[in-house]
Amino acid sequence: MAFMKGAFMRGLDNMIIKEIPKPEAHRGTVVVALEYVGVCGSDVHYYHSGRCGAYEVDLSKDYMLGHECAGTVVEAGDGVEGLRIGDHVCLEPGITDGSCEFCKSGKYNLCPDVQFLATPPVPGCNEEFIEFPADYCFRLPENMTTMEGALIEPLSVGFHAANQGDVQVGETVVILGAGTIGMTTLLSCKAHGAGKIIVADLIDAKLELAKKMGADIIINSGREDVFEAVNRATGGQGAEKVFETAGSAVTIAQTPFMVKRGGTITLVGISVKPEISYNFAQIMDKEITIKSVFRYRNIYPKAIAAVAKGAIDVKPLVTHQFDFDHINDAYQEALNNKTDALKIMIKVK
Helix, strand or coil: CCEEEEEEECCCCCEEEEEEECCCCCCCEEEEEEEEEEECHHHHHHHHHCEECCEECCCCCCECCCCEEEEEEEEECCCCCCCCCCCEEEECCEECCCCCHHHHCCCHHHCCCCEECCCCCCCCCCECEEEEEHHHEEECCCCCCHHHHHCHHHHHHHHHHHHHHCCCCCCEEEEECCCHHHHHHHHHHHHCCCCEEEEEECCHHHHHHHHHCCCCEEEECCCCCHHHHHHHHCCCCCEEEEEECCCCHHHHHHHHHCEEEEEEEEECCCCCCCCCCCCHHHHHHHCCEEEECCCCCCCHHHHHHHHHCCCCCCHHHEEEEEEHHHHHHHHHHHHHCCCCCCEEEEECC
16 A cells, blocks of 8 residues: 555644555546645634634544645546546535535535535645545646646635626725735736725735735725725725625624625625624615625636636735645744735645
8 A cells, every 4th residue: 555645633733744545546536646735714723723613623633634735637537537647737625416406506615515625524635645536626727837726726715706796897896804815806806807906904014915916005904094095095985896805803894884885795704703793774775785705616717717818816825835844834834924924835746
């Protein structure tokens, strides 16, 4: 039996590497030699607190994190079509049942029986090789790197947010939060043709990066009155589209006061507080539409094409890289460096 290295949570704030069996391809699956795995905010929540939203890690066992990944096909099972050994691919990490009403209607991200990498109890992909259904592996064009491929997953969240918000050419957009998902929402709104993009956050370094990536106006909401700044930037009208990407109870509650009459609020960030005080008088008076985002659906081919054609540049999202043997250091950096760290990548190979 062949073995490989895998990284596992062992308790909180601790990652260990151990040898585990190397997978083999079966009918309909491929084995991918992983080259890059991103560190997601949900991974950090599990690593530090053992839970994210309604999902909780069984801390009595070692648990593997990671769901943003890309690499090279090294083995293909019987019945695999459209992929061959040597292809660079990225993985869409949620395997659905394919038979429920949500899958059949195209809204497969709502499948109640989805098996999503690194969502307990399903293990993640912090490992050298992974066996995965070929239908969920998307071939990357020759001009795309596997590092860019690993960024397709978070980009798909931003892309889905822009679709849910129905961003139209020339519209003014406010994005609250300049983390990875805020940035991918920014890139996606820009690609959709938004006319003016306003980004608010508490961290200057992230706001400056947002400016470089296409934001027209940046607001440090720790120093400025964010309502006054948005009001000034929109001529007192508010923005047609407002996106909350931080998952903060404070910024979620702010959204009704920034959106234009008849506009749309899209909630992207997941708050740790299940109940938040919200001003529905503003919502009713303005006849506002509220949308929400849960992962993504039918996005990967479009997101890959947008990156390959140069419509979206995801490379500036990566601020730090660590090799696989220093994966615990990578998670510590993600946990403790909220100022400079945006997207941290693990270079597996």
